[in-house]
Amino acid sequence: MSWKNNTSITLDRFDISILDILMKDNMTPQRQIAEAVNLSAAAVQRRIKKMTLASVIHSNIAIVNPIMVGLPITLIVEIELVDVRNDVIEEAKTRLLNMPVVQQCYYVTGQADFFLILHVATMADYENFSRNLFFTDPNVKKIRTSVAIDSVKVGHTLAIK
Template identity: 40%
Template sequence: MIELDKADLAILSMLQENCRTPLDLIADQVRVSVITVQRRIKRLRDRGVILRDVSILEPKQLGWKMTFLVLVELEKERTDMLDRFQKRLINDPQVQQCYYITGEADFAVICLAKDMEDFELLTHRLFFDDPNVRRFRTNVVMRRSKVGMGVMIDEEMNIS
């Protein structure tokens, strides 16, 4: 783990809210120089604390009208089979998130589709055509109430 101080946490908090926040504004808020902010951001990226800088898009504006939460059970959980299945999900552009989980299902998958016909094609490609998929259960998302990948930052947390 990387050691983070209050300035690092403040920088992360601001970037997480808007990764396009100007460096001089961050420096002013954190009370350090712009060069210090640049160095810290580079260190946070190099150490894997900051994984990516992204724009959050509205799927409906791009024709992706439906969101699904799919719970997938596999027949066998051999490492090679898990890796192969997970890689297929990761490489599919309609899969937004993929979690290997405990409980009744092995994977929870969040995916997009233009309509039900498009989703049916997706289910064949990812689930029906895979002999290691025992079953999958689909939940249709009625409304996206909260979407994000933000991580709670508590400046009082003990980080080392």
């Protein structure tokens, strides 16, 4: 992912109202959105198109319940590296990015270098992952794992403005 600001665009209150709706449910008919924000359906549609082109709207997706698809375990993993030279970091990023169990990956300041959020079927799967991490990368100094007992909130509704 790696959020980028490609385009310049200013959002007015209409745009924000539209986004507020779409961030909760993008299957809402444009006519219904139009009614909610006091615009015509055509205007709503143009604004959505514009925001999509400007990559304000990054994508439109279905959120799947991990428990219902056999991935009941959520893990938060902190990774500390030995060497933090730029090229080494970039290499690590690429590798983590391409691991399917890695749902989210943040490169951060602070004690740790990376934060990961994983979804796995079993603890054995996690063991495979972490073992693989250590084996393939001698640069991994330390990893610290937390098991999520409760995913209290997994939101995608940004509080705009």
